Amino acid sequence: MFSKFLNLDTEKQDRIINAAIKEFAQKGYDKASTNEIVKEAEISKGLLFHYFKNKKQLFLFLFDHCIQMISDDFYKKINLKETEFFARIREAVLIKMDLLSKYPDIFKFIEHAYMDDAADIKAEIEKKVKELNEINFGKIYEGIDLTKFRDDIDIQKILKIITWTFEKMSEEELNKAKLSPGHEVDYPKIQLEAEQYFEVLTKVFYK
Amino acid sequence: MFSKFLNLDTEKQDRIINAAIKEFAQKGYDKASTNEIVKEAEISKGLLFHYFKNKKQLFLFLFDHCIQMISDDFYKKINLKETEFFARIREAVLIKMDLLSKYPDIFKFIEHAYMDDAADIKAEIEKKVKELNEINFGKIYEGIDLTKFRDDIDIQKILKIITWTFEKMSEEELNKAKLSPGHEVDYPKIQLEAEQYFEVLTKVFYK
Amino acid sequence: MFSKFLNLDTEKQDRIINAAIKEFAQKGYDKASTNEIVKEAEISKGLLFHYFKNKKQLFLFLFDHCIQMISDDFYKKINLKETEFFARIREAVLIKMDLLSKYPDIFKFIEHAYMDDAADIKAEIEKKVKELNEINFGKIYEGIDLTKFRDDIDIQKILKIITWTFEKMSEEELNKAKLSPGHEVDYPKIQLEAEQYFEVLTKVFYK
Amino acid sequence: MFSKFLNLDTEKQDRIINAAIKEFAQKGYDKASTNEIVKEAEISKGLLFHYFKNKKQLFLFLFDHCIQMISDDFYKKINLKETEFFARIREAVLIKMDLLSKYPDIFKFIEHAYMDDAADIKAEIEKKVKELNEINFGKIYEGIDLTKFRDDIDIQKILKIITWTFEKMSEEELNKAKLSPGHEVDYPKIQLEAEQYFEVLTKVFYK
DNA sequence: GATGAATGAGATTTCATTCAT
DNA sequence: CATGAATGAAATCTCATTCAT
Secondary structure, X not given: OOHHHHOOOHHHHHHHHHHHHHHHHHHHHHHOOHHHHHHHHOOOHHHHHHHOOOHHHHHHHHHHHHHHHHHHHHHHHOOOOOXXXXXXXXXXXXXXXXXXXXXXXXXHXXXXXXXXXXXHHHHXXXXXXXXXHHHHHHHHOOOOOOOOEOOOXXXXXXXXXXXXXXXXXXXXXXXXXXXXXXXXXXXXXXXXXXXXXXXXXXXXXXX | OOHHHHOOOHHHHHHHHHHHHHHHHHHHHHHOOHHHHHHHHOOOXXXXXXXOOOHHHHHHHHHHHHHHHHHHHHHHHOOOOOOOHHHHHHHHHHHHHHHHHHOXXXXXXXXXXXXXXXXXXXXXXXXXXXXXXXXXXXXXXXOOOHHHEOOOOOHHHHHHHHHHHHHHHHHHHHXXXXXXXXXXXXXXXXXXXXXXXXXXXXXXXXX | OOHHHHOOOHHHHHHHHHHHHHHHXXXXXHHOOHHHHHHXXXXXXXXXXXXXXXXXXXXXXHHHHHHHHHHHHHHHHOOOOOOOXXXXXXXXXXXXXXXXXXXXXXXXXXXXXXXXXXXXXXXHHHHHHHHHHHHHHHHHOOOOOOOOEOOOOOHHHHHHHHHHHHHHHHHHHHHHHHHOOOXXXXXXXXXXHHHHHHHHHHHHHEO | OOHHHHOOOHHHHHXXXXXXXXXXXXXXXXXOOHHHHHHHHOOXXXXXXXXXXXXXXXXXXXXXXXXXXXXHHHHHHOOOOOOOHHHHHHHHHHHHHHHHHHOHHHHHHHHHHHHOOOHHHHHHHHHHHHHHHHHHHHHHOOOOOHHHEOOOOOHHHHHHHHHHHHHHHHHHHHHHHHHOOOOOOOHHHHHHHHHHHHHHHHHHHEO
């Protein structure tokens, strides 16, 4: 599918990928301009369409690429030997924050991809996202020691509540950051807050 | 700001508002076409820009209008005399579902407004949303009897966790609906699931 | 359909029609450039598409317009009181040649329209052409005195052979002209040749 | 001119010729894509332009090639010993129909070549066509017994009228076929009609 | 107030052809 | 001989906004 592109020398691939991610991250699918992308990547207009037959294919390629990149990095770092639930999830939150500050454009791009409602790409992206979520949810809780949790509550519901709590907490903090003057995310604060929620959740859901 | 528009006879106002909501709801901010709006509303191009000096102002007006409309309806229906927390939140969930099926276009529009990342409107919308959330969070929990909750946990954190749980649960169900063939939301199922989470959360957060 | 366009003042309409006919006549449907048309007509790019929603509609409008114009002129000039067959067809040939030299662009355009195989317009044009031919064949032989023709041959076949003879003769002469240096059509020569064929055909098909 | 190409092994030559004829036949000169041709022929882009320095030369080569092929086939089949005019022309019509159903792509290609008005190729093609027609007209009537025709009419005019009649008749039938749902040419009907015209023309032009 | 013709920059995509390898 | 990456002009069409009437 994208073999032509992948046979390029890495430097040019990177130039194109970075230019495209930047543009899509800034403006979303619809408003992103292939003109800007080729200008930034310093390639000719025709070449982009030689590699990716249209804007949509380019976008979908980038989406896969980003997800792959982030996932790889994530699963390389996470220690699956840690079986204590809260330790594992604490680690996950930390790694996520780390990646977030390391690849801000890519996250912005992925976030856009999730939210963009451009009819063109909606269906495809949503399918990919669903698959991804299922895989991730399984993987992140792989090998977890569930014996510490209360027996009188459906364990799946407990995991959901805990996961959602941390997701929403992060979302809220990131939203606050967006509204602040410099858009700086206050990572130490997030971490502190996370610790407080860990405490609450341990108290109520552990035996 | 929009006084010119508000002085119109209601029938014309409605025609314009409905046409615009429909278009924005279907296509999102960027792809929505002012041409289609005037055609559907049966007014001239110039007139639209006479009332709302540009597309952005029109969108922001509609956003406020929709929020107002939905909020009014919501607070008219909710029984603030009910002070038991879970009873209150159960009622809120039910009313929300009711509104959702009553005004699908408006909700779709608001959803778009939240997600649309057209740089133009993002900042403004997000500010409004934040204010709104704070007001709602305060209002919805107004007069609630907090004495039933455990004393050993920060009550604000408890409320957050509960609120987030129901929000995420609804989001997940709505997303599933989007991926299903007919996009039908399975309201009874949502309600059943909600009851199960009520039970879990009561068990762990009540004394 | 084209009411917006037809409400324009005639001068502007003409500028656009002439520019478009010229471009389509020169280059055929596919290669004709809407850019060139607006440049020649001295209107903005957007305006053309305000009147005709796309290139195809513009072309089809022009086709109808040209056919109408030529037909009107033709039927205004032809004398339907003349019932003698060869007199009638002689007149038709003369009028056709007259129109041909009066509106060379329009004929070139129509010729293109007949031949253009751009998939976009083929079907529509062919339908129109077929209808037109049926009408014309009927009209041109309207009220003709058929009593002079031989009784031992199917009269329809006789008319076909005669019509085809003059059509092919004209085609051949026009083709010769295209190959000659200045592309000049030698009208007197066509007329002389026509007279000779009239003589032959009268001799063999009249009683 | 095309010696490089003609030195290729026949299999590759055929692949290229067939791919190109197919593409030009389907889309006409302008819209035919060299990209599609090389893809179908399974050769590289550069190679095509190595053999034929540009699209136009490729097209002209193909035109000559097709004309040659069809002519060869035609003159191989026609029996020049038959000197009776109508028998000869009847045979010609039959052979033409046979070839038409045997090489539909090639005929479609030639038809396109005749009609395509892409300025680029028009002049050249028309010159070739004219030469060809003269040769064919001479050849097809070679050795014909003209003594049976009436003496009181210019024999050249008689031959023209007869030739034109059969040409126009075929054209009309082919056009009808184009407008019919399945584009099927009704060969038996053409043949029957041809016989009727033979009869008429014999009656009037033979002594 | 109300109209809708007019603008023109900018969008994506195609294409024949070249040329370094 | 053979490759296919690279070019960039040109194509059609859209769109929010203005302004003379």
